[in-house]
Amino acid sequence: MPDPLRQVVTDPRVHRRRPGPPDADGRCVVYWMQRAQRATDNPALDAAISVGNALRQPVVVFLAPIPFYPHGNLRHYQFLFQGFEELATALARRHVGLVFRFAPDHRIEAFADEVGASLVVGDENPLREPSVWRERVAARLRAPLWTVDADVIVPSALLEKEQYAARTMRPRISRLLPQFLAKPVTSRARVPWVTARRVQSRLPSAQIPDAFPVGRNVSPVAGVHGGMAAGRAVLRRFVRHRLEGYATGRNRPERDGTSQLSPYLHFGHIGPRTVAVAVRDADVPAADKEAFLEELIVRRELAINFVRFNPRYDRLDGCEPWARRTLDEHRGDVREYQYAEAVLEGAETHDPLWNAAQRQMVQVGWMHGYLRMYWAKKILEWSESPEAAMEIAIRLNDRYELDGRDPNGYTGIAWAMGGKHDRAWGPERPVYGKVRYMSFASTGRKFDSKAYVARWLGDGERR
Ligand SMILES: Cc1cc2nc3c(=O)[nH]c(=O)nc-3n(C[C@H](O)[C@H](O)[C@H](O)COP(=O)(O)OP(=O)(O)OC[C@H]3O[C@@H](n4cnc5c(N)ncnc54)[C@H](O)[C@@H]3O)c2cc1C
Incomplete structure (x- = not known):
């Protein structure tokens, strides 16, 4: 086996889903791009290029957006599609082709056969x-399928099992980080993909075709643009203007002091390594960098670890036994307020802070992290059961947040409602039992909640 090929095979980021060596007589290496929608800082693309170069074969990206992702709607798809236009040019700079297709031509198995994929x-x-899609494709493909952990810094396989909490995750991450937190290198394919191969492709466009059957019940967010360039611009602005002060300012929802990079990370328009290296190398106090890297690496990769190793990540029974027990004991407690999902969705509760947070999410597809905790905990308090609360929170979060349908979302909700990665707290309270509680009074005192409420509800709606 040539050395570069051996390097790819032994990389802990690489999973051989359909094992076997790449076919040296194949015509090209295909990269089936799904989560990491970018041309740089993309370890999956780097692996495809390394194999292509070792076999002297060109590399082509196959991109086929599908309209039926659960809870996906126009808001999400517009952000996703905005990233497509610049991809072709950015990939061409690496001598890599792009083939862009819709259903019924979206099957990777058929495409791999069509172009004679070696891998x-x-x-x-x-x-x-x-x-599930990956497993199905692995069973049907003729070529081997290798998948790459492209959206974490520390390969998730090296964490081996579900981690109990940030305190068990942190030492493992710290030990492995120096090996994986390096500035991304951008290599080129030695054999360029030649488009004259007559492989049919649509022109990647930000325009969602009318016939693309995506749910249109939630409108796109005006003024927010998806894509690699937009993601890099958001990162640059954050490092320049808001990283300094992040350690103390990040829990001030009225100030927008966080990066707002979560939609770009979710859609793979920016890689976590790019973000981490920019922050690590910034000329700001160490405390601000540490606070940010704790969220981006330890917390984010803990969420990915939870979803990867716990198949019940979106259900209460995926949470710790102590939390399930205490919630069970308080199942029959009287709920002072109980709201139907439609009332919550319409931001029509008695609580102006909660309504303002809900309104922020519905209007701009993003809610400040501090308020996401409060938002989920109140849904637990105001729902008929913890199970119903979790389902409602996941539905609303996934429908409206641009960064929804993400491991961070399922983990955040499991943390808020089911004590995941948390511990038992006293005193025991109605409905919550020993799950950590947040009150309107104490949450509202920690920042200028009046300014926040006025911003999202308007003065007329403050109660
Ligand atoms: C109930 C609840 C629901 C949530 N839903 C989502 C969701 O759907 N999608 C989502 O990406 N995040 C979610 N989070 C996690 C977190 O609140 C957001 O990632 C963060 O607020 C996004 O804003 P930012 O990019 O400005 O964060 P910054 O503070 O700038 O942090 C940088 C990055 O670090 C990561 N990060 C920050 N905080 C956390 C955290 N607590 N856990 C894991 N990773 C974190 C994110 O990738 C974030 O983009 C949720 C948290 C809770 C409590």
């Missing part, structure tokens, strides 16, 4: 649906 490379996504 199909994919990118990892720990969520249930993409995992």
Whole structure:
């Protein structure tokens, strides 16, 4: 086996889903791009290029957006599609081709046969649906399928099992980080993909075709643009203007002091390594960098670890036994307020802070992280059962947040409602039992909640 090929095979980021060596007589290496929608800082693309170069074969990216992802709607798809236009040019700079197709031509197996793939490379996504698709494709492909952990810094396989909490995750991450947190290198394919091969492709466009049957019940967010260039611009602005002060300012929802990079990370328009290296190398106090890298690496990769190793990540029975027990004991407690999902969705509760947070999410597809905790905990308090609360929170989060349908979302909700990665707290309270509680009074005192409420509800709606 040539050395570069051996390097790819032994890389802990690489999973051989359909094992076997790439076919030296194949015509090209195909990268089936799903989660990591970018041309740089993309370890899956790098692996495809390394194999292509070792075999002296060109590399082509196959991109086929599908309209039926659960809870996906126009808001998400517009952001996703906005990233497509610049991809072709950015890939061409690496001498890599792009073939863009819709259903019924969206099957990777058929495409791999059509172009004589020696190997199909994919990118990892720990969520249930993409995992099932990956398994199905692995069973049907003729070529081997290797998938690459492209959206974490520390390969998730090296963490071996579900981690109990940030305190068990942190030492493992710290030990492995120096090996994996390096500035991404951008190599080129030695044999360029030649488009004259007559392989049919649509022109990648930000325009969602009318016939693309995506749910149109949630409108796109005006003024927010998806894509690699937009993601890099958001990162640049954050590092320049808001990283300094992040350690103390990040829990001030009225100030927008966080990066707002979560939609770009979710859609793979920016890689976590690019973000981490920019922050690590910034000229700001160490405390601000550490606070940010704790969220981006320890917390984010803990969420990915949870979803990867716990198949019940979106259900209460995926949470710790102590939390399930205490919630069970308080199942029959009187709920002072109980709201139907439609009332919550319409931001019509008695609580102006909660309504403002809900309104922020519905209007701009993003909610401040501090308020996401409060938002989910109140849904637990105001629902008929913890199970119903979790289902409602997941539905609303996934429908409206641009960064929804992400391991971070399922983990955040499991943390808020089911004590995941948390511990038992006293005193025991109605409904919550020993699950950590947040009150309107104490949450509202920690920042200028009046300014936040006025911003999202308007003065007329403050109660
Ligand atoms: C109930 C609840 C629901 C959530 N839903 C989502 C969701 O759907 N999608 C989502 O990406 N995040 C979710 N989070 C996690 C977190 O609140 C957001 O990632 C963060 O607020 C996004 O804003 P930012 O990019 O400005 O974060 P920054 O503070 O700038 O942090 C940078 C990055 O670090 C990661 N990060 C930050 N906080 C956390 C955290 N607590 N856990 C894991 N990773 C984190 C994110 O990738 C984030 O983009 C949720 C948290 C809770 C409590």
